[in-house]
Amino acid sequence: MLEVRHISKTLPGGRKLLDDISFSVRKGEFVGILGASGAGKTLTLRCLNGLMTPDAGSVLLEGEDICRVSKRRLRLLRQRIGVVFQGYHLVKRLTALDNVLVGRLGRINTLRSLVYGFTDKEADAALQALEQVKIPQLAGTRVGSLSGGEMQRVAIARAIFQEPGLLLADEPISNLDPSNAKVIMKLIRPLAENMPVVGVFHQPEMTARYCTRVIALKEGRIIYDGDPKLSQEQLVDIYGEELRQIEHHEPTRL
């Protein structure tokens, strides 16, 4: 269970970047965070990941406040948080399997990590994670030669192998074509059966289809929290009147 309680972040000049954000996400939920550019989506995710400490409020992961723990404890807690990024964050010169194994570095002792001393059991589990994202045949392929969709599958397998208690996805489909984006959403959604999943998205049509709930931010505040299917009026409220103009734009006649 993830509980975000009244988090705020204010710039020295007084501008509120995050303003009293509160929500909880249980196992079984796949929450999509939407909002126009600058609404505070990334900052919120950074607070959930322990990368940024809010000025006020708390972020409880399985009952423990990640905003108030020691640096050492935070490092351990962050091993319980899987993250999938827009830019994949993979080591391109390593194989897909090695990249998945890297997901557990930090959980095994440092000396073993340094020499990549993974056991056969760990390698088997990493291969299973690649099977779960349907690319076991690419286990021995260098990541640098994979397509974007394949790289994102490796990143998801790495998060699965990490066995986290929370999965965060930072614009995981923004670099992908619509077909690959669907594949990735279909792979992420069932992971919510084992842990809360929270993602930042720019595609309301995708969150409507694959998320169980949507939270919309505007100017650092939550303006919507509920059913992932949003009406046109709600979308205009989130993204602004420009959206209406785009929707009504006549196609150019050639």
Ligand SMILES: Nc1ncnc2c1ncn2[C@@H]1O[C@H](COP(=O)(O)OP(=O)(O)OP(=O)(O)O)[C@@H](O)[C@H]1O
């Ligand atoms: N370190 C910082 N110092 C000052 N302002 C910041 C800092 N980080 C973010 N901001 C501001 O906070 C606001 C929210 O930023 P955030 O990155 O969360 O937006 P976002 O909703 O993720 O936008 P986008 O969709 O464009 O990525 C923005 O106006 C941004 O300029």
